[in-house]
Amino acid sequence: MNGKSKNKMKQFLFLSLIILFLSCAHYLKDSEISVDLGNRYRFINEYPYAIIYNINDEDKDSGQIIVPPNVVNYSYDNKYIIAKRIDDIDKNKPIEYWIVDKEKKGENAFPLDWDGFYNKINELGIKLEFKPENEISIE
Numbered sequence: 001m002n003g004k005s006k007n008k009m010k011q012f013l014f015l016s017l018i019i020l021f022l023s024c025a026h027y028l029k030d031s032e033i034s035v036d037l038g039n040r041y042r043f044i045n046e047y048p049y050a051i052i053y054n055i056n057d058e059d060k061d062s063g064q065i066i067v068p069p070n071v072v073n074y075s076y077d078n079k080y081i082i083a084k085r086i087d088d089i090d091k092n093k094p095i096e097y098w099i100v101d102k103e104k105k106g107e108n109a110f111p112l113d114w115d116g117f118y119n120k121i122n123e124l125g126i127k128l129e130f131k132p133e134n135e136i137s138i139e
Contacts (some may be wrong), residue, residue, distance in 0.1 A: 050069045072084050073136065
């Protein structure tokens, strides 16, 4: 092999390694279908978006649905999860707001309208806010 052929071979190998690395990075990003919210709660980051309470140590992406689909925004801290949910089947239904007490192990979560939600987070002293980076567009 002459010098020109060796350079072309090195370039080909280098380019192949870059493509392999980028494809692996893309797979790792897309393979995370849930977000750990703490205390065994997870946000399912695929359609239909929901919040679950994981009861199975073997499969972290399955469990009891706490906030049904379609969650369009959420926030959490050590004690609470707040979520905003829309019904993608009946677009005329009002937006639902949820407060999940993470110490209750999946119990006592129920939908609220905006006024009920606002009053309850103030009553409980919850300082969470919905974040633009957690907004999910359901089309």
